Amino acid sequence: MDSNETQRKKNTGFKISKAKLKTASTSQQDLHNLPTQARPSVDPNDVVVPEGYVVEPVMVGLSFPTDVSFADDGTIFVSEGGSSWPTRPYMPARIVVRHPSGETEAITMNVHAGPRSVTWRDGELYMFFKGGYHAQIAKYNLQTGDLKILIDQIPSGGWHEPGGPIFGPDGLMYFGHGSVTQQGVSLPAGFTVDLAKHPLALDVPGQDVTLTGNNVRSRDPRLPFPFMIETGAFKPFGTPAKKGEVIKGELFCNSAVWRSRPDGTNVELLAWGIRNPFGMAMNEEGELFVTDNDFEEKGERAIANDPDRIWHIKKAREPFGSVTTPDWYGFPDICGDGLPVTHESHLPLRGKAPELLLENPPEWAGPAAFLEQPHSCMCKMDFSTSDAFGYKGELFVAEWGTLAPLNSPRPEDLDHGFRVIRVDVKNGTAEPFMHNKKFGPASTVGSGGIERPVSCKFSPDGKSLYVLDWGVAKVTPGNMMGFAHTGVLWKVTRKEENNG
Numbered sequence: 001m002d003s004n005e006t007q008r009k010k011n012t013g014f015k016i017s018k019a020k021l022k023t024a025s026t027s028q029q030d031l032h033n034l035p036t037q038a039r040p041s042v043d044p045n046d047v048v049v050p051e052g053y054v055v056e057p058v059m060v061g062l063s064f065p066t067d068v069s070f071a072d073d074g075t076i077f078v079s080e081g082g083s084s085w086p087t088r089p090y091m092p093a094r095i096v097v098r099h100p101s102g103e104t105e106a107i108t109m110n111v112h113a114g115p116r117s118v119t120w121r122d123g124e125l126y127m128f129f130k131g132g133y134h135a136q137i138a139k140y141n142l143q144t145g146d147l148k149i150l151i152d153q154i155p156s157g158g159w160h161e162p163g164g165p166i167f168g169p170d171g172l173m174y175f176g177h178g179s180v181t182q183q184g185v186s187l188p189a190g191f192t193v194d195l196a197k198h199p200l201a202l203d204v205p206g207q208d209v210t211l212t213g214n215n216v217r218s219r220d221p222r223l224p225f226p227f228m229i230e231t232g233a234f235k236p237f238g239t240p241a242k243k244g245e246v247i248k249g250e251l252f253c254n255s256a257v258w259r260s261r262p263d264g265t266n267v268e269l270l271a272w273g274i275r276n277p278f279g280m281a282m283n284e285e286g287e288l289f290v291t292d293n294d295f296e297e298k299g300e301r302a303i304a305n306d307p308d309r310i311w312h313i314k315k316a317r318e319p320f321g322s323v324t325t326p327d328w329y330g331f332p333d334i335c336g337d338g339l340p341v342t343h344e345s346h347l348p349l350r351g352k353a354p355e356l357l358l359e360n361p362p363e364w365a366g367p368a369a370f371l372e373q374p375h376s377c378m379c380k381m382d383f384s385t386s387d388a389f390g391y392k393g394e395l396f397v398a399e400w401g402t403l404a405p406l407n408s409p410r411p412e413d414l415d416h417g418f419r420v421i422r423v424d425v426k427n428g429t430a431e432p433f434m435h436n437k438k439f440g441p442a443s444t445v446g447s448g449g450i451e452r453p454v455s456c457k458f459s460p461d462g463k464s465l466y467v468l469d470w471g472v473a474k475v476t477p478g479n480m481m482g483f484a485h486t487g488v489l490w491k492v493t494r495k496e497e498n499n500g
Contacts, residue, residue: 014111014129016140016147021096021104026060032448034060038472038483043448044490049434055492058466059098062487063091067117067380067455068468069125074100074460077118077125078468078489084113084131084194087482095125097142107140112197116162116278117380121262126150128162128175133198134252135162135177137264150264153252155180157198158190160255160276163290167262168282172320176257176277176290179203183301184332184357185216186237200236206253206272206326207362209234213243214355218300233332233357244359255331257290257313259320270315271365273328277311279380279455281395288316289369289395289425291378292329294336295346296407302351304408308376309336309368310397310423327365333358338366350409369425375402376417380455384422386462389494395423396433396465398453401441405477415439420453420467434467434492443472451486465492 031042044055059078066081075097082093093114095107109115112131119126125140135156139148156162160178167173180201182189195201199222215230220238232241256272257280270288279291290311295303315323330336333356335346341354372378377400384391401417404410419435436442436449443451455468471486 014109016107016109016145018142018145019106019108021106023098023102023104031057031060036061036483036485038474039443039451039486041448042488046436046442046447046449047434047490048437049492052495053492054495055434055490057488058491059096059489061485062096062471062489063484064114064482065454065468065470065487065489066115068457068466068489069118069120070457070460070466071120072460075120076466076489077120079115079118079127080487081116082111082114085482086192086480087484089484091484095127107142113194117164119165119167121167126165126173128165130156130162131194133157133201137165137175151175151260151267155201155204155252155254157201158186158194158203161278163257163277164280166280166282168259168288168316169284169286170320171262172259173262173264174257174259174280174282174288174316176274176280177254178274178276178278179255179331181332182296183299183303183354184233185231185301186235187216187231187300188218188221189299190237191221195237202236203234203255203332204253205234205247205249206251206256206269207249207328209247209249209361210359211241211243211245211247212356212359213241213245214357215240216300216352241357256326257288259316266321268321268323269326270323271311271313271327271329273331273334273362273365274311275331279378279397281381281383282316283383283393283395283425284385286316287425288313289381291381291397292336292368293377294374295341297348297409298351298407300352301354302348303335303341303346303354304348304410305346305374306335306341307337307368307374308372308378310370310372310378310395310425311366312369312425314365328362329365333361334364334366336366336368336371338364368428370423370428370430372399372421372430373413373416375404375408375413377401377403378417379453380457380468382457382465384458384462384465386458388461388463389458389465391422395425396456396458397421397423397430398456398467400452400454400470403475403480406475406480418450418452420456434490441472443474450490451488463493466490467492
């Protein structure tokens with residue numbers, strides 16, 4: 001067993017418990033005088049939605065929330081990711097549980113990176129955790145306190161996030177996980193986040209791939225003096241690739257989407273080559289769609305003007321157990337528009353231009369169902385299934401927003417995202433649904449509106465759209481810092497429903 005495999009085996013299990021949480025009702029006047037300096041005001045009047053809809057804040061003061069889900073009785077579950085990002089102050093991971101009575105609990109856990117997704121199904125809570133050398137899908141029973149790890153083998157410990165689990169009309173569990181690397185090769189920037197804790201983490205392909213031998217030369221941040229080192233694709237940092245070298249594909253890879261039985265057995269790989277499949281949604285016809293975020297225009301393998309995208313995972317239409325070869329969606333060599341990263345339209349203004357990493361790659365499974373502006377950071381999403389809410393059959397997508405100027409030198413990227421859009425996946429078109437009067441986060445445009453939508457989910461009856469707002473993240477050309485107690489859960493309803 002190699003050292004990397006030994007490290008992975010150490011990341012198993014965690015403790016979990018419940019405790020009552022103190023909350024208080026707040027008036028609209030109090031919402032203009034919140035004790036958090038980073039977000040002193042929350043005002044639904046500063047949020048624009050279509051005529052006939054109304055917005056209200058439901059929960060205020062959340063810390064780095066990542067997802068929202070509902071029990072059949074109306075209980076709300078909000079996952080908080082904890083301080084696996086650079087944050088002020090440090091916050092632990094937990095799930096906030098708000099019962100219809102108003103009673104609120106916290107489900108606390110000692111995990112490296114908190115739950116990125118939370119889904120209620122048949123009386124149990126399903127959670128997906130990033131962190132360590134592998135990610136974990138767990139099931140938790142609130143009544144008995146029973147915790148069961150369903151899947152514990154997905155390579156993790158790097159940049160990108162778990163997606164799902166969600167459950168389809170077929171009763172199967174669908175889930176995904178993004179790449180360990182930011183640009184297809186482990187680079188020094190990774191040591192500002194998870195790679196500092198997991199220096200042997202690496203991308204794993206879903207099919208056998210042959211490498212071009214193009215390596216990326218960078219400094220070695222592990223040493224106290226300038227030292228240059230080369231790293232190849234699908235390798236730990238500091239390990240070069242050789243031309244013609246074959247890397248074996250694995251069922252438990254990353255940049256991938258799978259399905260399984262609800263207990264985590266009979267796992268089937270549907271797709272890989274998806275940089276960050278954080279958002280996942282399935283329509284009433286059982287068609288699966290996932291979001292994917294673009295490459296960054298910075299560093300040693302910089303790639304420009306790569307659009308955010310939504311992929312239609314076509315293999316999900318095939319009978320369970322019949323998929324022998326997964327589809328490949330382009331990571332690490334093809335952008336969302338189907339062009340190679342070396343195409344002139346993707347050459348960077350800042351950083352070192354990329355070279356191709358794969359020789360004779362698999363057939364590309366695109367085109368995308370929808371292309372969005374670069375650096376919009378599309379996140380979690382849900383289909384409208386209700387005529388009472390409207391836009392039935394359209395996909396509502398939370399856009400966390402750009403990290404420019406950190407990840408792009410282009411002024412036009414500074415206001416991309418920071419909104420909820422509705423997408424017609426059949427035609428590949430979209431319209432804004434929820435945004436501030438001036439595009440951008442509230443803290444930048446000077447309002448009490450939305451900051452960074454990270455998830456949106458319809459209530460069990462389909463009549464209300466809940467939009468989870470991650471909160472304030474200050475971005476400079478050199479860093480990003482998130483601020484605790486600035487997250488908000490918003491609720492959007494039609495006026496006739498609201499007044500009914």
